[in-house]
Amino acid sequence: MNTVMVSQEARRSIPDGFFEPIEQRFGSRFSRAEAVREHHGQDESPYAPVPPDGVVYATSTEDVAWLARHCNQHGVPLIAFGAGSSLEGHLLAVQGGITVDLSQMNKVVSIHAEDLTATVQAGVTREQLNEHLRHTGLFFPIDPGANASLGGMSATRASGTNAVRYGTMRENVMSLEVVTADGRVIKTANRARKSSAGYDLTHIFVGSEGTLGIITEVTVRLYPRPEATSAAICNFSTLESAVGSVIEIIQMAIPVARVEFMDTTAVKATNAHSNLTLRESPLLLFEFHGSAAAIKEQAEAVQSITHEHGGMDFEWAERPEDRSRLWKARHDAYFAGLHLRPGCRASTTDVCVPISCLARCVTETAAELDQASFPYTIVGHVGDGNFHVLMLLDPNNPAEWEESERINANLVRRAISMDGTCTGEHGVGLHKMEFMVAEHGQDALDLMRSLKQAFDPNNILNPGKIIPARVSGGLGG
Amino acid sequence: MNTVMVSQEARRSIPDGFFEPIEQRFGSRFSRAEAVREHHGQDESPYAPVPPDGVVYATSTEDVAWLARHCNQHGVPLIAFGAGSSLEGHLLAVQGGITVDLSQMNKVVSIHAEDLTATVQAGVTREQLNEHLRHTGLFFPIDPGANASLGGMSATRASGTNAVRYGTMRENVMSLEVVTADGRVIKTANRARKSSAGYDLTHIFVGSEGTLGIITEVTVRLYPRPEATSAAICNFSTLESAVGSVIEIIQMAIPVARVEFMDTTAVKATNAHSNLTLRESPLLLFEFHGSAAAIKEQAEAVQSITHEHGGMDFEWAERPEDRSRLWKARHDAYFAGLHLRPGCRASTTDVCVPISCLARCVTETAAELDQASFPYTIVGHVGDGNFHVLMLLDPNNPAEWEESERINANLVRRAISMDGTCTGEHGVGLHKMEFMVAEHGQDALDLMRSLKQAFDPNNILNPGKIIPARVSGGLGG
Numbered sequence: 001m002n003t004v005m006v007s008q009e010a011r012r013s014i015p016d017g018f019f020e021p022i023e024q025r026f027g028s029r030f031s032r033a034e035a036v037r038e039h040h041g042q043d044e045s046p047y048a049p050v051p052p053d054g055v056v057y058a059t060s061t062e063d064v065a066w067l068a069r070h071c072n073q074h075g076v077p078l079i080a081f082g083a084g085s086s087l088e089g090h091l092l093a094v095q096g097g098i099t100v101d102l103s104q105m106n107k108v109v110s111i112h113a114e115d116l117t118a119t120v121q122a123g124v125t126r127e128q129l130n131e132h133l134r135h136t137g138l139f140f141p142i143d144p145g146a147n148a149s150l151g152g153m154s155a156t157r158a159s160g161t162n163a164v165r166y167g168t169m170r171e172n173v174m175s176l177e178v179v180t181a182d183g184r185v186i187k188t189a190n191r192a193r194k195s196s197a198g199y200d201l202t203h204i205f206v207g208s209e210g211t212l213g214i215i216t217e218v219t220v221r222l223y224p225r226p227e228a229t230s231a232a233i234c235n236f237s238t239l240e241s242a243v244g245s246v247i248e249i250i251q252m253a254i255p256v257a258r259v260e261f262m263d264t265t266a267v268k269a270t271n272a273h274s275n276l277t278l279r280e281s282p283l284l285l286f287e288f289h290g291s292a293a294a295i296k297e298q299a300e301a302v303q304s305i306t307h308e309h310g311g312m313d314f315e316w317a318e319r320p321e322d323r324s325r326l327w328k329a330r331h332d333a334y335f336a337g338l339h340l341r342p343g344c345r346a347s348t349t350d351v352c353v354p355i356s357c358l359a360r361c362v363t364e365t366a367a368e369l370d371q372a373s374f375p376y377t378i379v380g381h382v383g384d385g386n387f388h389v390l391m392l393l394d395p396n397n398p399a400e401w402e403e404s405e406r407i408n409a410n411l412v413r414r415a416i417s418m419d420g421t422c423t424g425e426h427g428v429g430l431h432k433m434e435f436m437v438a439e440h441g442q443d444a445l446d447l448m449r450s451l452k453q454a455f456d457p458n459n460i461l462n463p464g465k466i467i468p469a470r471v472s473g474g475l476g477g
Numbered sequence: 478m479n480t481v482m483v484s485q486e487a488r489r490s491i492p493d494g495f496f497e498p499i500e501q502r503f504g505s506r507f508s509r510a511e512a513v514r515e516h517h518g519q520d521e522s523p524y525a526p527v528p529p530d531g532v533v534y535a536t537s538t539e540d541v542a543w544l545a546r547h548c549n550q551h552g553v554p555l556i557a558f559g560a561g562s563s564l565e566g567h568l569l570a571v572q573g574g575i576t577v578d579l580s581q582m583n584k585v586v587s588i589h590a591e592d593l594t595a596t597v598q599a600g601v602t603r604e605q606l607n608e609h610l611r612h613t614g615l616f617f618p619i620d621p622g623a624n625a626s627l628g629g630m631s632a633t634r635a636s637g638t639n640a641v642r643y644g645t646m647r648e649n650v651m652s653l654e655v656v657t658a659d660g661r662v663i664k665t666a667n668r669a670r671k672s673s674a675g676y677d678l679t680h681i682f683v684g685s686e687g688t689l690g691i692i693t694e695v696t697v698r699l700y701p702r703p704e705a706t707s708a709a710i711c712n713f714s715t716l717e718s719a720v721g722s723v724i725e726i727i728q729m730a731i732p733v734a735r736v737e738f739m740d741t742t743a744v745k746a747t748n749a750h751s752n753l754t755l756r757e758s759p760l761l762l763f764e765f766h767g768s769a770a771a772i773k774e775q776a777e778a779v780q781s782i783t784h785e786h787g788g789m790d791f792e793w794a795e796r797p798e799d800r801s802r803l804w805k806a807r808h809d810a811y812f813a814g815l816h817l818r819p820g821c822r823a824s825t826t827d828v829c830v831p832i833s834c835l836a837r838c839v840t841e842t843a844a845e846l847d848q849a850s851f852p853y854t855i856v857g858h859v860g861d862g863n864f865h866v867l868m869l870l871d872p873n874n875p876a877e878w879e880e881s882e883r884i885n886a887n888l889v890r891r892a893i894s895m896d897g898t899c900t901g902e903h904g905v906g907l908h909k910m911e912f913m914v915a916e917h918g919q920d921a922l923d924l925m926r927s928l929k930q931a932f933d934p935n936n937i938l939n940p941g942k943i944i945p946a947r948v949s950g951g952l953g954g
Contacts, residue, residue, distance in 0.1 A: 114724050114833035115862075137728070157673040168671050170680075171648060186921040192829040193861045194645050195898035196634040196684055197916055198905055198943050199925045203647075203680030207673055224730035247591050251614070253701035253767075255732075290730075297770055352669040356591035384670045421672035428675055439674055444663040447932065448676045454931035455924065466675055 003345075003395050004046045006089065006430060010464060011096040014053055015074050022056065022098070025066065029057040040079075040099040043086040044146070045431060046347055046393075046401070052079060052093035057101045061177060061185055061216040067100055068214065069183030071460050079462045080210040082152030083125060085144075087348060088429025090156065090209055094464040100214065102151055108132050109217065117174060117191055119219040122151025138222040141166040144425065145331060150218045156427035157207030161330070164250075164383030165257040165289070166223065168425065173206050177217035181456040191219060204451070209427055210462040212455045226257070226289035231323040232299055233286070234311040235279045239263070239366075242282050243359040245302075245309040246382050250355070252305070254298050258287040259383045260330055263366070266337065266377035266390075273336030274329040279313055284382070285330055287323075330379075337377045337390040344374075344392040347404045351415035352386035352424030361418060362387060365411050372407060374400050386424035413438070428466045436468055480822075480872050481523045483566065483907060487941060488573040491530055492551050499533065499575070502543065506534040517556075517576040520563040521623070522908060523824055523870075523878070529556060529570035534578045538654060538662055538693040544577055545691065546660030548937050556939050557687040559629030560602060562621075564825060565906030567633065567686055571941040577691065579628055585609050586694065594651060594668055596696040599628025606697075615699040618643040621902065622808060627695045633904035634684030638807070641727075641860030642734040642766065643700065645902065650683050654694030658933040668696060681928070686904055687939040689932045703734075703766035708800040709776055710763070711788040712756045716740070716843075719759050720836040722779075722786040723859050727832070729782070731775050735764040736860045737807055740843070743814065743854035743867075750813030751806040756790055761859070762807055764800075807856075811867065814854045818869040821851075824881045828892035829863035829901030838895060839864060842888050849884060851877050863901035890915070905943045913945055 022030050031037075032054045041051035053076075058064050071078040077097025084091060093099060105121040108129065112118075113136055120129060127147045129140050144153060144160040152158075154176060159168035166172065175189040178201075188201035205213055236242040239261070246259055262270065262283045271278055286302060288295040303314045317323045329336075338346060353361050362378060369376045369389065380387030389411070391404040412422040412435050422428075422435040436445055449467055452459075499507050508514075509531045518528035530553075535541050548555040554574025561568060570576060582598035585606065589595075590613050597606060604624045606617050621630060621637040629635075631653060636645035643649065652666040655678075665678035682690055713719040716738070723736055739747065739760045748755055763779060765772040780791045794800045806813075815823060830838050839855060846853045846866065857864030866888070868881040889899040889912050899905075899912040913922055926944055929936075 112831065112833060114728070115831040116727065117831070157671075157677075159671055163671060167648075170671070170677070171644075180920070180924065184920040186918065186924060188921065190893070190898055190916070191831045191896040192863075192892075192898040192901060193832075194634075194636055194640060194647070194829055194863065194901050196827075196900045196902050196904040197898045197909065198684070198913060198922075199689075199928055200634075200647070200680045200684055201917075201921060201924060203677045204928075207675070207677055212676075224728055226730065250593065251591070251701055253703065291774065293774055294771060297768065350673075352671055354589065354592040354594070354668045355670075356589060386669075386671065415669075416667070419668040421667055421669040421674045423673045424669060424671050425673050427673040432674065436675060439667070440678075441663065443657070443661040444665065444678060445675075446661075447657065447663060447678060450931040451676055451681075451928065454927040 003048055004401060006047050006050055006092055006094060008050055008094060010094060012075065012077065014076060014096070018074050018076060019054065021070060022054065026056050031055050040081050040101060041091065041093050043084055043089065043091045045087050045089040045429065046345060047089045047092055047430065050092040050094055052099040053096050055099045055101055057104050059104050061179065064100055064179045064214050064216055065183040065185055067098060068179050068181060071098055072182050072458055075458055076460060077463050078460050080155070080214045082123060082149030083147065085146035085148045086152065086156060086429060087426045088431040090427060090429035090465060092430060094430070102149065105216065111136065112191070113138060115191060116222045117219055118222055119217060120150050121217055122215050123149050125149050126153065133222065137225050139225050140220060141223055142169060142172055150220065151215045154206050154215050154218050155209050159425045161258045161260055161381060163381060164259060165255055170203065170206055172221045173202060173218060174221060175219040176202055176205050176215050178205050178213040178215055180213050181458065181461050209429065209466055211452060211466055212461065228290065228292045228295050229323065230288050230295050230299060231286060231317040231326050232302065232315060233278065233326060234284050234306045234314045236282045236311055239282050239362055240359045241309045241311070242284050243382060245284065245306045245311060247355055248305050249302055250383060252301065254301050256286055256298065256302065256383065257289040260285045261380035261382040261387065262333065263378040265375070266333055266379050269336040269340050269377055270329045270333055273339050274332055276329055285326060287327070333377070333379050334390065337392060340375050341392040345395045346390045346392055349389040349408050349411055350423045350426040351411055351420055352384060353415050353418045353420030355385040357418035357420065358382065358385045361414055364414060365389065368407055368410060372403060384424065385420065430465060433466065433468045480525055481878060483524050483527055483569055483571060485527055485571060487571060489552065489554065491553060491573070495551050495553060496531065498547060499531065503533050508532050517558050517568065517578060518570050520561055520566065520568045522564050522566040522906065523822060524566045524569055524907065527569040527571055529576040530573050532576045532578055534581050536581050538656065541577055541656045541691050541693055542660040542662055544575060545656050545658060548575060549659050549935055552935055553937060554940050555937050557632070557691045559600060559626030560624065562623035562625045563629065563633060563906060564903045565908040567904060567906035567942060569907060571907070579626065582693065588613065590615060592668060593699045594696055595699055596694060597627050598694055599626060599692050601627050603627065603630065610699065614702050616702050617697060618700055619646060619649055627697065628692045631683050631692050631695050632686050636902045638735045638737055638858060640858060641736060642732055647680065647683055649698045650679060650695060651698060652696040653679055653682050653692050655682050655690040655692055657690050658935065658938050686906065686943055688929060688943055689938065691938070705767060705769045705772050706800065707765050707772050707776060708763060708794040708803050709779065709792060710755065710803060711761050711783045711791045713759045713788055716759050716839055717836045718786045718788070719761050720859060722761065722783045722788060724832055725782050726779055727860060729778065731778050733763055733775065733779065733860065734766040737762045738857035738859040738864065739810065740855040742852070743810055743856050746813040746817050746854055747806045747810055750816050751809055753806055762803060764804070810854070810856050814867040814869060817852050821869040822872045823867045823869055826866040826885050826888055827900045827903040828888055828897055829861060830892050830895045830897030832862040834895035834897065835859065835862045838891055841891060842866065845884055845887060849880060861901065862897065907942065910943065910945045
């Protein structure tokens with residue numbers, strides 16, 4: 001809805017003469033036009049834009065390093081912008097400053113097929129990388145839905161539907177080139193598959209949302225394209241039986257590539273939106289990767305397990321067109337949900353819990369949502385214990401936003417009590433800051449704070465994100 | 478040989494009255510006996526012991542937290558000690574202080590079979606954990622050879638023979654309980670399989686070698702025990718053809734559980750030591766995990782690939798006793814090597830390079846070693862690009878130690894020039910500090926230094942390790 005207003009009282013003043021050197025260096029690659037600033041002051045979250053004071057289109061690491069030195073010297077915020085597809089207000093310039101748009105840093109630097117690695121500039125998107133890899137027999141699996149940039153995906157520790165098999169950006173970023181707050185350029189690691197040589201700088205920056213350094217280059221792991229792929233769907237009468245199936249599938253070490261849950265409303269919405277005729281009950285959607293024999297064996301084992309758990313209508317989609325149609329339907333579930341309530345905007349939750357608690361977490365949440373004044377759907381990366389509630393809100397009714405925020409706070413409280421997290425893959429941004437004390441505890445949060453202070457002493461890098469100010473709050477710890 | 482002397486000039490003085498509160502709190506669990514101190518001032522490295530001033534046997538997290546507060550207040554070093562199996566001088570009390578022995582913190586806290594997680598106290602060893610898991614159908618795969626503690630394995634980012642399939646401690650530690658330098662107790666994460674909620678504290682402590690905090694509890698991932706396991710060996714006439722096979726195996730996405738390389742001398746030593754009759758040429762040793770059908774398919778595909786690369790005598794060991802004998806031989810390769818030169822001690826290298834560079838790195842290193850005045854063997858976790866040279870040295874001949882150090886420095890320089898690392902799995906300790914500038918660059922090392930300063934401002938946690946003093950050195954960057 002992009003209508004939720006964020007406080008801008010912390011907006012910093014720009015010192016006299018600050019813009020001139022930027023104009024001189026970047027010329028037409030620097031803009032203070034309102035439309036440009038507005039575009040860069042928002043993301044896919046429900047927040048209304050908070051524009052920066054100016055936008056620079058960087059084309060090199062040295063551009064970013066120069067900007068960092070300049071901003072650091074003058075205490076002006078610097079915000080990295082990739083594809084703009086973040087979901088939690090990561091990109092809003094709540095303290096003003098300069099946004100550096102990295103989308104023109106979009107070169108594939110190198111592919112090492114024998115080592116299964118790719119090095120790309122931060123602005124390269126995942127679709128661009130996979131297009132580049134088309135003739136190599138390799139692919140990059142992480143798929144958060146949006147065609148995000150690799151820099152942004154690293155910065156938010158993104159994942160998506162196939163993390164159950166391939167992991168998240170945490171497991172797949174091997175090394176980063178990073179510009180520090182004071183404009184130095186470092187490499188966080190090398191291309192060795194493993195190393196014990198000192199502190200893990202790579203993982204410090206993965207998930208740091210532009211607050212510790214600006215990622216300018218990313219080296220990721222690649223995977224051989226599976227010899228064969230198949231999909232299957234299976235309906236259940238209850239969520240519990242669907243989750244029980246998945247637990248047993250994982251216990252049996254069946255390497256499913258994806259396993260996605262959709263609740264009845266999500267299935268209905270998808271049938272309507274994607275012109276399908278899926279049975280309208282809780283559903284699991286599987287994908288299998290491997291040799292022809294291996295995926296047959298996997299699918300048969302999964303069919304047998306789902307059958308034992310009361311699964312119905314197990315259907316194996318071997319034909320690429322059937323498979324694509326099913327997975328496109330899953331990918332479109334967000335838009336399908338929106339169509340349930342014309343004119344609405346969705347607010348999306350993102351908790352992740354140990355899988356043993358997943359059924360209980362979803363069930364208790366659904367019971368609460370059934371009392372809400374707005375419709376909702378639930379989809380889940382069930383193999384990881386991560387699920388999203390799409391709450392379909394009237395953008396012109398602030399009471400619905402408040403109600404959705406209450407429900408989300410209860411959901412986060414529930415997830416944390418189950419030893420889970422407030423965000424499995426979307427990140428903290430502005431929207432999850434209030435839960436950081438409850439999730440991590442004050443002492444762990446203080447360590448994060450001291451890390452931020454050590455890496456960015458002048459607090460210029462995407463300030464006002466991730467770590468709340470020192471006064472306790474949120475769920476009350 | 479435990480004969481290489483380390484400088485102790487940085488040994489700190491202990492303030493008056495420092496020991497009394499420790500004696501009062503810990504009674505017989507505190508010792509200043511020479512034998513106890515000597516035992517705790519060494520590891521499996523070639524360094525002569527540098528004993529701490531006293532040793533405390535902790536039995537609880539609160540014991541460790543109390544000690545941290547006490548040591549921090551008085552500026553006295555505090556060194557965590559697990560099983561004492563580190564290889565690079567990690568445990569030497571080069572600045573004196575207190576060593577806290579965590580081996581009595583050996584409780585398995587909880588097993589969550591449905592979630593595939595185990596939480597253990599830091600002193601639990603990997604064999605103890607696997608024994609505990611015996612009836613669950615699950616196992617913990619990481620196997621560095623020694624029966625190390627899980628706390629120590631986390632602190633050194635350990636791995637071993639099956640990292641090619643299961644990853645290292647980096648991929649398998651989900652969460653840690655850590656005592657900070659000032660005695661606070663934090664949890665670094667929860668049991669959700671993925672999270673984007675803020676900075677990755679877990680990975681900051683994994684591999685930090687007791688210099689940023691003391692790990693008191695570890696939550697790791699477990700895996701379903703494979704339905705079936707088989708092993709195979711294959712000889713090659715050259716290293717290049719062996720490595721070429723492995724590259725193709727990985728490109729074909731064949732999920733080998735282990736693939737180990739042994740050079741001709743290592744095979745000879747193993748034949749003699751383990752009473753085997755392996756063909757004495759470069760050899761690959763494989764292990765396959767999966768369903769009966771899957772491992773058959775894997776082994777056949779591997780056989781076909783090795784055949785194309787000139788592999789000879791591909792032999793499949795299905796019987797558990799044959800399999801065990803082969804893998805025991807591989808595990809005993811270290812001792813077999815020692816028997817090549819009675820009375821010797823080994824110094825072990827640990828570089829790791831992108832697999833595309835592995836054959837060249839090993840070949841160039843072997844050419845240099847062939848000119849050395851001592852014998853050597855080479856074994857490698859070839860799927861990861863990690864290999865070890867065992868240099869068999871006369872402990873009474875300092876010239877051999879110096880020669881081995883020169884060869885290792887050249888090897889590290891070679892690995893770094895190939896975008897590799899000085900240590901794949903053993904850690905930095907004292908022995909690899911001189912290479913940190915060359916590997917990371919001064920700016921990245923400065924970031925590590927600022928992290929250390931932020932987390933341990935009084936420099937009490939295992940001081941004098943990982944990060945060299947600010948003067949540049951080593952390979953000269």
